[in-house]
Amino acid sequence: MSVVSIRNLHYAYDPLLPGGEPISVLRGVDLDVEQGEFLSLMGPTGVGKTTLCMALNGLVPQATGGHIRGSVEVLGCDPRRTPVEELAARVGIVYQDPESQLFCTTVQDEVAFGPENLGVAAQEIKERVEWALNVVGMSSYGDRSPNQLSGGEKQRVAIAASLAMMPEVLILDEPAASLDPVGRFQVFEAIEALCQQRRVTIIMVSHDAEHVAQFSDRVAVMWEGRLARVGTPSEIFFDRSLRDQVGFAIPQVSTLAMALNSRYGTAYRFTRVDEAEEALRRDIAEQQAFRKTSEVYSSGTAWPQSASANEWMHRQDGLEDFGSLIRTQDLWYEYDATIPALNGVDLSIPDNAYLAVVGQNGSGKTTLVKHFNGLLKPTRGEVWVYGRSTESATVGELAHQVGYVFQNPDHQIFCATTWEEIAFGPRNLGLAPETVRARVSEALETFSLTPYAETPPAVLGYGLRRKVSIAAVYAMRPQILILDEPSIGLDWRSTQELMARVDELHDQGHTIILVTHDMRLVAEYTRQTLVMHEGGVLTYGPTEVVLCQTEQLKQAQIAPPQIARLAGRLTDLGFNGQALSVEGFCVAYGELWEGKA
Amino acid sequence: MSLMYALYQPGDSWLHRLDPRAKLLFAFCGCFLLLLNKNLWLILSALALTQLALLSAGIDWKRLAWVWRITAPTMMMIAVLWVVFYPTPGEAFLSWRFLRIGIHNLAEGVAVALRIGALAFVLFFWLFSTDQTILVRSLVTLGLPYTWGLTLAMALRYIPTMTSTFRMISDAQQARGLDLSARNPIKRARAYMPITVAMLITAFRTAENLSRALQSRALGASPKRTFLRQLHLRPCDIVFMAGIVLVAVVLLWLRFTMGLGAYPLRLVG
Amino acid sequence: MRNATPLVIAITAIMIAVVAVFTMVARVPIPATQGYFNLSDVAIYFSAFSFGPWIGLIAGGVGAALADLLGGYPQWAILTFLAHGLEGLVAGALGRDRGFLGLVVAWAAGALVMMALYFLGEGFVLTGWGPALTELPVNLLQNVVGGVVGIPLFYAVRKAYPPIRRLGRGLAWREE
Numbered sequence A: 001m002s003v004v005s006i007r008n009l010h011y012a013y014d015p016l017l018p019g020g021e022p023i024s025v026l027r028g029v030d031l032d033v034e035q036g037e038f039l040s041l042m043g044p045t046g047v048g049k050t051t052l053c054m055a056l057n058g059l060v061p062q063a064t065g066g067h068i069r070g071s072v073e074v075l076g077c078d079p080r081r082t083p084v085e086e087l088a089a090r091v092g093i094v095y096q097d098p099e100s101q102l103f104c105t106t107v108q109d110e111v112a113f114g115p116e117n118l119g120v121a122a123q124e125i126k127e128r129v130e131w132a133l134n135v136v137g138m139s140s141y142g143d144r145s146p147n148q149l150s151g152g153e154k155q156r157v158a159i160a161a162s163l164a165m166m167p168e169v170l171i172l173d174e175p176a177a178s179l180d181p182v183g184r185f186q187v188f189e190a191i192e193a194l195c196q197q198r199r200v201t202i203i204m205v206s207h208d209a210e211h212v213a214q215f216s217d218r219v220a221v222m223w224e225g226r227l228a229r230v231g232t233p234s235e236i237f238f239d240r241s242l243r244d245q246v247g248f249a250i251p252q253v254s255t256l257a258m259a260l261n262s263r264y265g266t267a268y269r270f271t272r273v274d275e276a277e278e279a280l281r282r283d284i285a286e287q288q289a290f291r292k293t294s295e296v297y298s299s300g301t302a303w304p305q306s307a308s309a310n311e312w313m314h315r316q317d318g319l320e321d322f323g324s325l326i327r328t329q330d331l332w333y334e335y336d337a338t339i340p341a342l343n344g345v346d347l348s349i350p351d352n353a354y355l356a357v358v359g360q361n362g363s364g365k366t367t368l369v370k371h372f373n374g375l376l377k378p379t380r381g382e383v384w385v386y387g388r389s390t391e392s393a394t395v396g397e398l399a400h401q402v403g404y405v406f407q408n409p410d411h412q413i414f415c416a417t418t419w420e421e422i423a424f425g426p427r428n429l430g431l432a433p434e435t436v437r438a439r440v441s442e443a444l445e446t447f448s449l450t451p452y453a454e455t456p457p458a459v460l461g462y463g464l465r466r467k468v469s470i471a472a473v474y475a476m477r478p479q480i481l482i483l484d485e486p487s488i489g490l491d492w493r494s495t496q497e498l499m500a501r502v503d504e505l506h507d508q509g510h511t512i513i514l515v516t517h518d519m520r521l522v523a524e525y526t527r528q529t530l531v532m533h534e535g536g537v538l539t540y541g542p543t544e545v546v547l548c549q550t551e552q553l554k555q556a557q558i559a560p561p562q563i564a565r566l567a568g569r570l571t572d573l574g575f576n577g578q579a580l581s582v583e584g585f586c587v588a589y590g591e592l593w594e595g596k597a
Numbered sequence B: 001m002s003l004m005y006a007l008y009q010p011g012d013s014w015l016h017r018l019d020p021r022a023k024l025l026f027a028f029c030g031c032f033l034l035l036l037n038k039n040l041w042l043i044l045s046a047l048a049l050t051q052l053a054l055l056s057a058g059i060d061w062k063r064l065a066w067v068w069r070i071t072a073p074t075m076m077m078i079a080v081l082w083v084v085f086y087p088t089p090g091e092a093f094l095s096w097r098f099l100r101i102g103i104h105n106l107a108e109g110v111a112v113a114l115r116i117g118a119l120a121f122v123l124f125f126w127l128f129s130t131d132q133t134i135l136v137r138s139l140v141t142l143g144l145p146y147t148w149g150l151t152l153a154m155a156l157r158y159i160p161t162m163t164s165t166f167r168m169i170s171d172a173q174q175a176r177g178l179d180l181s182a183r184n185p186i187k188r189a190r191a192y193m194p195i196t197v198a199m200l201i202t203a204f205r206t207a208e209n210l211s212r213a214l215q216s217r218a219l220g221a222s223p224k225r226t227f228l229r230q231l232h233l234r235p236c237d238i239v240f241m242a243g244i245v246l247v248a249v250v251l252l253w254l255r256f257t258m259g260l261g262a263y264p265l266r267l268v269g
Numbered sequence C: 001m002r003n004a005t006p007l008v009i010a011i012t013a014i015m016i017a018v019v020a021v022f023t024m025v026a027r028v029p030i031p032a033t034q035g036y037f038n039l040s041d042v043a044i045y046f047s048a049f050s051f052g053p054w055i056g057l058i059a060g061g062v063g064a065a066l067a068d069l070l071g072g073y074p075q076w077a078i079l080t081f082l083a084h085g086l087e088g089l090v091a092g093a094l095g096r097d098r099g100f101l102g103l104v105v106a107w108a109a110g111a112l113v114m115m116a117l118y119f120l121g122e123g124f125v126l127t128g129w130g131p132a133l134t135e136l137p138v139n140l141l142q143n144v145v146g147g148v149v150g151i152p153l154f155y156a157v158r159k160a161y162p163p164i165r166r167l168g169r170g171l172a173w174r175e176e
């Protein structure tokens, strides 16, 4: 029986600007979801995924207004005619932003809020709260305030709060977008437990192809207001024309499978690391058994030792002539003079570096990079930028050299037009009006924002706001560009476009510092990697070296990209540290296959 | 700058277990009586009583010191200005132009100043020992509509969040070269514009998402809302409340018949 | 708060928090003195002009009173609630949906109400007339800043985020 059934659904928001056009978002969506199914919804930023989710619980159109056409049926109700609060008991929804959906003062009250509204008896509420917190593994947090939870914990509480109403359908809108790998894993684990133990129907929006492949039964891809295709993960990820058209992310191992298929004529269709391992192991083992040469490979090539990275790190220590742009010496920082956030960071970042800063939530990444533009001053130790100590420099002075793009674009946007927004920084630098104009036009051009020059940036979609916030910093022409988690909430294609721009800047000689949780970006773009852990530097070196230091990465709770993990699992067959990218892996595979070491 | 978002200090003392409504009654009667009172000795004993009560409930003495530190400048100012504005009626040991300082207005000034501290402690008697959810819950049982109570609780929840948003926005705009160091106060306040505009837009987005979350969690679904946490008046709460009312009535009666508390130094008229 | 829809509840709660934060955190030092002024009145005029008298009353009164409680001045909370609440109420009642002149009138009325209430409350009950008199210029400066910054702020936010006009009002939807 279909739990959700949508036929030819059209929806348009009312215009945001007075006298504007209605914003047509859904243009003929058809979808059926079965009881107990786990469906993932993918698609570019701004395509209408959130809108579709809200159409399932009645917020669209009851709370958002606008025009609607077509039919929606959820659990036999029409969400347009059923009051939202009535349907809420049967259709739970968890939103992307954890901050605005935890509104009570303790975790316990948060989870109890839904059942209380439904008029459930106090004793039963108590049982439900215990049960729901237990499902998401948060039983011991009942008395905490949401302000004292990490991002991953917050999202798990939000899921528990939905669960306590015993919904038959649970909708999750990018539940793990801003979490570190550990937080993400916790959230997905909680969702999986639900789906398997209670047969709750799950509809999840996510850009995270690897988790989508691992957990979902079916994947729906949204494009231009419609569902372009609905199918199993391997059908979707191996549909090349769909991918070229929509540009969604696919798991790295699937990219690998396609590369192997096209190069060696194999027919791999794996979407998960364990599938890939199994398939490759079987084939290579057969081949090797056939030629009995496996011993040559199993012992010979070793992983690069962590010593080499340490050596690289130490080589730079105290070397003035190394051309280091930013240097820190014994840098300590405490918030409010009590909360330690950095303890003794020694670091030297060379000119024209392309540095990735990775680490868990709360490991001190943001705290560290805020020292580079003077927003924070060391509690102890010193930081030099261009040979000048930041102690005496103001943020405004450093803004000439160091640009900082904050994690949330909404923390910068305030002007009435995009043009003004981008001009704000250059004007603060005291540039002449002609120069400002030239810079703004160039920035608009570079980030393809010219059509929006006269629109208020705050009403643009998330992806465009992200671009505006980067363009606004770019227009200041900083020699050093710091990007704090730029890819959050962006789809795969926009991320690639953005990184291509950043790559160009690097080629022009700018120094790039990228704070991120996305290890694929680290592997594919950056040259150096800095791993932060509990306020200190765990390791620092060339990216390809750091990504092989499995011990350190494990300690910092960072999962290497899928291919690196796969290669790590297959070392006994002879894969080595070169096999970190799709290209490298293909080469290694070819050598193993043909028997040339 | 010291900011405490949660006045509540967790604990399990007699004061924490006392019903929040009884504490509210105490705070209310205490404020009322204090405002009718100018007697130095009575105000000092009110101060001593509330401090002892708070300490006996295991409230950190650092919190008490914090209250003193915060109220000290106001108290000082009040004492000085009182003496300046109200020349002493009787004998003055210092007089210069319109200034006449004597034991009478000095004592009165000190009493009125300390009264500010005493009011603070009477209220903190209630706030330091009652957690926010219970506090709002008790207001609801006293007749505050539930949606108003919810609004208040959510406001308390979002103050720390909005504070950190404000800091983040301020950092982001300064990183783009925003200069906040104008000398003229009005110019300086206007320099905050990029921060305040971004802050308000962010606040609206949060409000919109919040309203969606409230609806998705069935706010208003059932006309009879239930509550996980129930408040029960225990016999000792009732005794405590009766005691407060009795003492308040007696003090009030003494105030109006014998002038207890109307004079700074003498107890009665 | 005649009809407390979830959206009205959410906006009120967030505006209370914003007023409290603008009072406690957005403190602007006055150069050459040790003093500060805060942006509380900026936030109050803003909420009153944008969302009308009721949200102005609650956000202004409760927000400023909470800031007093959390800041360590609970004895002022009731008076603050009345003074800033009525300031918001009056400014919202006179200023919502009005042009520039309307806003100026609403601001002046709100400022008068607030200063009068503080003066009377402090004079009669809390501190006596002397200290109440010295508070007047401080409150005047607060309100001048509140208007001189609050009115342009109101226009700036509307321009930067036009959808704010429709917040706090019901939305109709249509089926074709």
Ligand SMILES: Nc1ncnc2c1ncn2[C@@H]1O[C@H](COP(=O)(O)OP(=O)(O)OP(=O)(O)O)[C@@H](O)[C@H]1O
Pocket: A013, A014, A015, A016, A023, A025, A043, A044, A045, A046, A047, A048, A049, A050, A051, A052, A064, A459, A460, A461, A462, A463, A489
């Ligand atoms: N309340 C609104 N009024 C007008 N337009 C809106 C509104 N909410 C969203 N939109 C627009 O509708 C489009 C679809 O938005 P939606 O949030 O559903 O996309 P999404 O696929 O969830 O994107 P994301 O990946 O950023 O979450 C976007 O272009 C957005 O700008």
Ligand SMILES: Nc1ncnc2c1ncn2[C@@H]1O[C@H](COP(=O)(O)OP(=O)(O)OP(=O)(O)O)[C@@H](O)[C@H]1O
Pocket: A180, A335, A336, A339, A340, A341, A359, A360, A361, A362, A363, A364, A365, A366, A367, A368
């Ligand atoms: N303004 C602040 N006041 C107090 N403590 C803070 C503040 N900002 C950060 N911290 C604390 O300092 C530590 C480091 O925080 P930081 O923001 O640098 O981490 P991060 O590595 O950037 O994490 P994330 O991945 O979540 O962005 C954390 O424990 C955090 O709780």
Ligand SMILES: [Mg+2]
Pocket: A049, A050, A051, A173
């Ligand atoms: Mg979305």
Ligand SMILES: [Mg+2]
Pocket: A365, A366, A367, A484
């Ligand atoms: Mg960070």
